[in-house]
Amino acid sequence: MVLGIYPGCSLKGSSREYTESVLAVAKAFDIEIKEILDWNCCGATAAHNLSKELALALPARILALAENQGLDEIVVPCAACYSRLSGTQHELNQHPELKSKVVEAIGMEYKGTVGILNIVQMIDKYITPNIESKIVKPFDHKLACYYGCLLVRPKEVLKFDREEDPQSMDTLMSKLGAKPIDWAFKTECCGAGLTMSRTKTVARLSGEIVKDAADRGAEAIIVACPMCHSNLDMRRKEINEYNDQKINIPVLYTTQAIGLAIGLDRESLGLQRHFVKVEI
Amino acid sequence: MSRIGVFVCHCGENISATVNCQKVAETASGYEGVVHSVDYKYMCSDPGQTLIKQAIKDKNLTGVVVAACSPRMHEPTFRKACNEGGLNPFMCEMANLREHCSWVHDKGDLTTEKAIDVVRTQVEKVKRNQPLTDIKVPVTKTALVIGGGIAGIQTSLDIANCGHKVILIEKDPSIGGHMSQLSETFPTLDCSQCILTPRMVEVAQHPNITLYTYAELESLDGFIGNFTAKIRKKAKSIDEKLCTGCGLCTTKCPTKKIPSEFNEGLGFRPAVYVPFPQAVPNIPVIDRINCTYYIKGKCKVCEKVCPTKAIVFDQEDEIIEVAVGAIVVATGFGIKQPDFFPEYGYGKYPDVITGMQFERLASASGPTFGEIKRPSDGQVPKKIVFIACAGSRDEAKGIPYCSKICCMYTAKHAMLYQHKVHGGESTVFYMDIRAAGKNYEEFVRRAIEEDTVKYVRGRVSRVYEKNGKLIVKGVDTLLGAMPVEIEADMVVLATAGVANPGAEELAQKLHISYDGYKFFAESHPKLKPIETNTGGIMVAGACQSIRDIPESVSMASGAAVKVACLFSQNELTREPLIAVVNRCAAPLYSTCVGCFLCQSACPYQAIEREEIKDRSGKLIKSIAKVNPGLCQGCGTCVAFCRSRSIDIQGYTHDQVYNEVMALLNEY
């Protein structure tokens, strides 16, 4: 089983542990992961805020590279990159005239046929079916599954989980032996793109999220996006200042939770890299 | 030799605004056989019709083409006019210059050219028309009413009071419909059941009404005046003749915790039950899905306690076949259910309820005996939020229309809440207040001014629960779109009214049309709001579009009048647009070779076998024959017949062929 991967910039830098845990888990399930060679940044929030054409061309180059390298299906662990890549593919399929413009800009052939999976879809497709026998240490914790914005919205592009009160991560965590809680901030925005430019805003938005999870007794927040992770984890100091309350619940990636349940080494999952200590 | 008259209508400016009517008339006057061609402002007006009648006499016309609106609109009008002018009504055809031309194209030569083409086809067609006479068919003076809500009840009583027999069928165990579930009614706040139950009893006791509850339409055959309906009477597991309605079985039934449909899941009922105390008929049914006996094979407590031995466990569904002359469909509406409002947490938070659930809470006969209490913990809500347009006017949810009744019942709910919970705070989030009705606006103002209901103009984005409170995130768009957050104890959704889940299937059984939302379609949006496109079938009440009680009742009475009109005749005339098998001289007698493949194609079993015999009685040949009483004129047999021995009057091979040729030769 070979699967392409588009790691994206965060996974190479601030979210190294996400990459590490994805690779560790994939290996445990005999999935060969092939990185798209010479990939570029998807442009993230900045590109679509300033130029529509740029915001389409950057992801298009990535998808074209994947096509050239013969990859039929890629996983995009970063929810933001996933959203940009899926959005671009959708937009270009709908609008042939944009497609030709973009093809011109990237100077490469682009078909738009690569299958794009987010991390939860990848897990559902290739890991969940074989997971039961591998669990050595049921992940028996109360968890708040945090989906964020870009994993589920907009639904006509992503065609993934439902937009309100999504369930896919909760279902996945239940399979690991966890007890996902019902909470109110599953899909509220963490502040994402404003993390550096408006730290206070991010502290407010992420603060509400962390507080609700803590109030309802969650032992950890599970995320599927490096942006969400860095806001909820690295910005914890600001969050705690905003809430005027010290909240210590750690923030884990889905793949880290799986890794722990199937007994992988904590180092290999990069848990030591978190700002908020992971003590579960 | 044909002598055709062409009459081009301006329809005020509806046609003449984009079509050069004068040119159309001039061009038509040059066609072979056309001896008279004029244009006029309103052909359907009295003077317009007189023009036609006069021309028939003066010019000795043999055929008339009226180029005006859709034949579906005025064909009967002009055929009647021709008849009065002394011409066989079927020698008149219409060219559709309005719906199919002037209204859908811009002003210009191409539009006028199209109009000319359309007129020419009808001229060529009418040249080949044959005088026809209407077919007479008898009328069965019994009406079938489907649905026993307020509309069905009203229409049944009205028809029955005209002296005609009525068969009323209702799918639930009791008649009464949604109205029986309501607490009070707007704008008078009189008790719904108090005004409804006398009507229900009247239905049960009326000598002209046969009532079948727990019954649905199985199939329908036939046509106006002569329908045959099969009714499936579902097994109640109770012998209705023996049951006295004492209710012992319902009190002794050990399975008691089944969510009550009547109470919208807010209360319970046993497995053998009458839906509510005032049910008509007051005869219980056994719910076989939940009854212990049907699940496990033992129990039979009801059988033991029944004093009249009325329990019949092995009762089977019964199919009753009835002959009826007219049908009124009054099947009402449905309400959107959980999962439709995930952002409001409906189905997830017990204290987020629908308007209908609120009715049950507010009803004296409801699960809380009229006290407003939270379903979750029985507490009286101190703060309550009403969300109007929950689903309605929401394209994204597939319901772009306004459900019409919500503004009024929400005002009523808020009012009832303020009356019942002293010191309570109620907020209504609304988009527009649509209170167009007698005393409606005054009613809403009363809620705001006298009962201190807070109205906030804006839609709620989300409801979630925290620490036992429901956090309602709304907005006040009249304050420059200021976000508003309310911690409420209860949220009531004014849920959209939708078509009944079985509406599509029923429409297909009845062969009536329905709109994109599965509401039954009326024959004309303004002038025939009660009739359907299928003769003899009317609609009444909310099955046609969402309506309140006074509207449903008026429509029901209207439907009753339509039925009574129909039944005032002993014979109906039907258009003679039916199939015929040709006959010719011996030795051929008919070109039909008697393969009878048309028989299997006919949806109405209207094809019979005719044996042609010589004088000695020896069979010469068997040919097909159409039973004019059964043929509905679809023409499927016509297109199927290889030897073209069967043809359909009004759409004969000769007519349609020349229509098409006329179109293309010049086009």
Add this chain to the structure above:
Amino acid sequence: MSEFEPKVVAFVCNWCTYAGADLTGTSRIKYATNVRIVRFPCTGRIDYMLLMKSFAEGVDGIIVSGCHPNDCHYTSGNFQARRRWIVFRNLCDFMGIDIRRIQFSWVSAAEGAKWADVVNTTVTTIRELGPYTDYKKVANYFEKEVSHG
């Protein structure tokens, strides 16, 4: 000669598509003038030879439209018609008759907008395909046209 204006004839049933086209008018939805509508009681009545004759007489495109499955006013005329169309269309294709020029559709009495769309897309398709010269040649259509003046 000016830009090619396709000739399109539509064979429709009275109860659904004809009524649907009436609704298009009532709703004032505009569509191309190129279409001429011929009314039949039911799609079951529509004779495939009329389609053949239409091509022979110089039509460039044809629309055949009736009630959606299960909605037929006569219960099953449209089902009968559908079977016939399946075979008819296949045979046309086999004989090299350009089936892109025949658009079949279900348009209900409630689908006024759909009717406009069916007409417009058909007219656009036919405009792109150009005049049906192949058939016209065989039918000696051009001679006829000349003789008509």
Add this chain to the structure above:
Amino acid sequence: MSADTHHKTTKGLSGEVLEHTGVKVDKCYQCGKCTAGCPMASEMDLAPSYLLRMLQTGDAKLEEQVLRSFTIWVCLTCEMCYSRCPMSIDIPKMMDFLREKSMKEKKASKKAKEIIAFHKSFLSSIEKTGRLYELGLTLEYKARTMSIMQDVGVAPAMLSRGKLHILPELIKGRSAVSSIFDKTINKNKK
């Protein structure tokens, strides 16, 4: 005659929005659900529904105010409004267009200085290296905004956890990426 000739054109900014994004401003009936659910509404100068209303008027002054608003920059594109809009109005897509236009016409709100600086630094990183060089981004952003002291606490902690690279990763297709920039966002600059 074809059906297209009947297409009514909307003038003004709402017309431009329609042309470039397919978003019909006129669909909005001012229910306010977008504003009610917007996580940033409290920080905006114009609530999303209010902004839509302004565009509906076609009033040039109000349109100008929209382009100069802070709202368009503080919008997170979290798609909450779009997912709940009863009329399926793609507000985020419209916001993208308004931002691009506001930038082009040099009308961007002064309050949005930091936000824009960040976006620019971000893109400049990609333009140069093909990928995001987080340390470089941070430094460039600090330089652009003169906020050297902000986030001084986080960076060392990131370094110690292996989350920041001292040197940028360079991709081979750097020139391909910068040519993408030339053909899109920079095409009118040169």
Add this chain to the structure above:
Amino acid sequence: MDELKKRAKELLETGAVKVVIGYEQGTGNKTRAAFIQKPEEVSRLIFDSRCVLNLAVYLNKPEVKQIGKPAIVAPIPVLRAIIQLASENQFTDDNLLILGITPESKFVEFNKLADVETYLDQHLIEIEARDKEILEKLDKMSVEERWNFWVEELSPCFKCYACRAACPMCYCHRCTVEMNQPQWISVPSHQLGNIEWHFMRAMHLAGRCVDCNACANACPIAIPLNLLTKKTLEEIKVSFGGYKPTLTGGHIMSTFKPNDKENFIR
């Protein structure tokens, strides 16, 4: 063959039938239909691979009907035609005797039509591989190429109607081509009229054609017009699961399934 002759003789002798319809030697290397009315003439009957006429065509001819009850020599295609015609109410058990011939040229007598139908269950219509190849070849052509192919093939047709005369399914008393009000088919044998005629003929035979090839065999200028009917046979197989002549159960084109599949209706 001897068995068949013996039985034919018997039938004529006892008067059980008035005529035996079979094959006999014609001029040249051709065979033709024989109408044997005298027991001593049964020796004229032959049967071999050259006997491609579908004799069922004669059953409906008034001249033959006048003679009285017939027995018919019936290889598989004739048997199929008999069942199809019976399903179209053209005759019953009482007015026909069937002297069947198996594909192995064995004689088998059928007492009842129902027995024939049962027998035919083992001999369903199958398009021959050679024909299938031609159909596929045509399918692969572009529309224009197919159109040109047929225009060319059908152009020489001079409307002798030998195809119609040879076809057992063409038994209308008045054929559509002979109608003039309206004139469905152009009379002269020019390209258009020829296309219309052959198109309509194929449509009329859809779901009725028994694939006997009599039409093509009868064509004096060898137009492969049986390809048209073969194509409809194939289509019916693909779309409706095939067809076999049957005494009950309706006609494939006058019945339907609510879930008939198509992919071209908008």
